[in-house]
Amino acid sequence: MFKAIVSAETLTSALDSVSVLVDECKIHLEEDGLEIRAVDPANVGMVDLSLDAAAFESYEADGGLIGVDLSRLEDIAGMADSGQLIQLELDEETRKLHIQIDGLEYTLALIDPDSIRQEPDIPDLDLPAEVVLEGSDVNRSVTAADMVSDHIALGVDDAAEYFYVDAEGDTDDVHLELTQEDLIDLQVGPAHSLFSLDYLKDMNKAIPADAEVTLALGEEFPVKIYFGFAEGQGQVTYMLAPRIQSD
Amino acid sequence: MRLDDYIEDLEPDEEAKRRRLAKEKSYAITDHLEEFEQRFDDALSGDTLVGSTSPSIFVGRSNYPDIPIGLLSPVGDEDAADEYVTDGAWYQQGYGIDDVLQRRTGLLNSSKRANVDSPSIASRLTPSVHDTWDGFVGVQREVAIADRPVDLEIGLDDTPDLGLDAGTDVATPRGPRANARNAELRENPSVPKPVKKTLEDDDWQAQGAMTYLYRRGFDVYDINSILSAGALGETDQRRLVPTRWSITAVDDTVGQFLRGRIRNERGIDEVQVWANEYMGNRYWIVLAPGSWEFELVEMKAPGSIWNPNPEDDIWLQSASEGYEGRSSYVEETAGAYYAARLAVLEHLESIGRQAKCLVLREVSDDYWAPVGVWQVRESVRNAFDGEYGEAETFHDAVSQVATQLPVGYQRLQRKSELAAGLQSSLDAFSQPP
Numbered sequence: 077m078f079k080a081i082v083s084a085e086t087l088t089s090a091l092d093s094v095s096v097l098v099d100e101c102k103i104h105l106e107e108d109g110l111e112i113r114a115v116d117p118a119n120v121g122m123v124d125l126s127l128d129a130a131a132f133e134s135y136e137a138d139g140g141l142i143g144v145d146l147s148r149l150e151d152i153a154g155m156a157d158s159g160q161l162i163q164l165e166l167d168e169e170t171r172k173l174h175i176q177i178d179g180l181e182y183t184l185a186l187i188d189p190d191s192i193r194q195e196p197d198i199p200d201l202d203l204p205a206e207v208v209l210e211g212s213d214v215n216r217s218v219t220a221a222d223m224v225s226d227h228i229a230l231g232v233d234d235a236a237e238y239f240y241v242d243a244e245g246d247t248d249d250v251h252l253e254l255t256q257e258d259l260i261d262l263q264v265g266p267a268h269s270l271f272s273l274d275y276l277k278d279m280n281k282a283i284p285a286d287a288e289v290t291l292a293l294g295e296e297f298p299v300k301i302y303f304g305f306a307e308g309q310g311q312v313t314y315m316l317a318p319r320i321q322s323d
Numbered sequence: 324m325r326l327d328d329y330i331e332d333l334e335p336d337e338e339a340k341r342r343r344l345a346k347e348k349s350y351a352i353t354d355h356l357e358e359f360e361q362r363f364d365d366a367l368s369g370d371t372l373v374g375s376t377s378p379s380i381f382v383g384r385s386n387y388p389d390i391p392i393g394l395l396s397p398v399g400d401e402d403a404a405d406e407y408v409t410d411g412a413w414y415q416q417g418y419g420i421d422d423v424l425q426r427r428t429g430l431l432n433s434s435k436r437a438n439v440d441s442p443s444i445a446s447r448l449t450p451s452v453h454d455t456w457d458g459f460v461g462v463q464r465e466v467a468i469a470d471r472p473v474d475l476e477i478g479l480d481d482t483p484d485l486g487l488d489a490g491t492d493v494a495t496p497r498g499p500r501a502n503a504r505n506a507e508l509r510e511n512p513s514v515p516k517p518v519k520k521t522l523e524d525d526d527w528q529a530q531g532a533m534t535y536l537y538r539r540g541f542d543v544y545d546i547n548s549i550l551s552a553g554a555l556g557e558t559d560q561r562r563l564v565p566t567r568w569s570i571t572a573v574d575d576t577v578g579q580f581l582r583g584r585i586r587n588e589r590g591i592d593e594v595q596v597w598a599n600e601y602m603g604n605r606y607w608i609v610l611a612p613g614s615w616e617f618e619l620v621e622m623k624a625p626g627s628i629w630n631p632n633p634e635d636d637i638w639l640q641s642a643s644e645g646y647e648g649r650s651s652y653v654e655e656t657a658g659a660y661y662a663a664r665l666a667v668l669e670h671l672e673s674i675g676r677q678a679k680c681l682v683l684r685e686v687s688d689d690y691w692a693p694v695g696v697w698q699v700r701e702s703v704r705n706a707f708d709g710e711y712g713e714a715e716t717f718h719d720a721v722s723q724v725a726t727q728l729p730v731g732y733q734r735l736q737r738k739s740e741l742a743a744g745l746q747s748s749l750d751a752f753s754q755p756p
Contacts, residue, residue: 115749116647117646117647118614118645118646118647118746118748119614119748119749119750120645120646120746120747120748120749121749122749196749197753199749199750199752199753200753201752226643226740227740227743227744244736244737244743245737246639246737246738247737270743270744272645272746274645297752298749298752315749317746317747317748317749317751317752318744318747319743319744319745319746319747320744320745320746320747321718321743321744322716322718323716323717323718323745
């Protein structure tokens, strides 16, 4: 059983943060909210999302599992204005999702969850450095790096106590330093890893400019990017594997 | 073999000297053209080339969609027509730049303009070239799908424009040209069964038909010609395709097919370096364990064809893709990217493995005239014959190879996505429970 009413904005934010990595996903319809976990086919980027029942206008579910084509569902959600409400109801018999937006009814065929890539186990990483900054600073870093290169280095100088972003291109360089004062919080530790901008640009699209973003970093280790949306009632954790410079 | 021994064992390119001589003697081209003129006069009867034969076609792209389409014929050397076809045999026979230019100056391009999709008035309602087998376009299509040179007669409107158009990064150079009035078959062309099958199937997407032909043993050169003639794909989609575009389209399509075949295969076990040298182009291919990733980096020496000023710096270009391929067109390295990628994928598919792959192409000033992208394809294909050098890690291999390159390791790392860092996957960081 699944029946819920949610604002178009909240639903769209949730779907967008998953669709940057995968085309299809499984959605767990838990009693206390929705959960989505997915990894891209290359096993490089992972998303772990939860949207609490409190983020919905109304929410009833009893632990079902559905498989959806994300771009289809995004297209439908895109029919609503951001303030409008979207009503979702699962028909258990036909395995279809009934979607209503102000009189517009759409019946979405679901995908057999077994045919969707297996959900990833979330690696248990020991990441020594943690940086908390505004979404707009993440956006600034990624946008500037993209002008000169296809990859970006994120690191923490543990002696001088600042977080930095480096991008080296064929001819031009980008460098950004953010100290304790510029950041919301900084937990210093040895960290320097290189990441593909292709992935980071996509993840960046899903990060609201005013969100508080936590980056957990290590040396040639994946980065964990954590932020909230829907007034803190939705949480996204991305994990991105580094480009290895040493082997 | 250890990589340092492997590098030491590589023989200096003995062809290089001969090519340098050829370069100084490029007046030889003028001789080829004079020879052609003589043969041409002998072959002409009135304004018609009789007893001619055509092994291949050329489809231009100027003024698209009203493009020049041409029949290529070796005037006066009909018995050897097969040898005028650009394909892997040129590499096997050790053709130098001069040999290529000689072949191409001996090949007359008799051309006529046609629309890519509606060459006859009758087909205006359904603009597609699929049932056009009459007239000049029809003859040209017959030649393209035949598996051997086709005898024909070509009526010319004027005398040939002698000369040689330099090749490009993709297309082979072109020789003399004449405007054709008409062409007639003098025999029933021999068309292989699989080609008939793709021709007759009206509901088969071009990509699928191309890979079908590839799997049936047709090389990309044959498929390229068939695609150019608009002889595969869903019937209402069939168009004449400029040669340059179809070369890249076939390399890309077959490459995607092969990439799909190795997607779930194991990675290779060790870091390998393969090298080859041909026509003033040197190739280093570094393969490393892990999931598919590919990059081509080109280094063009000052004084070589695309970087003509001898005072200039080495010119670097690169393009790369990850496990799932590219979502955008390659801006740098163009056709060479798809040709090199195809060659590497063929090797990986033959051993049933995937790998991370960096191809380094060094173009020296010995490469004085571009001969077309077949040179890249065949050089990389043949690099996998023989031995390779082993290295401990990918970055060890690249830094060692960099000592042989005209640019240092650091500059390479700035330009090359793979040299900067190899994409790892998340499972490498998962702790066993």
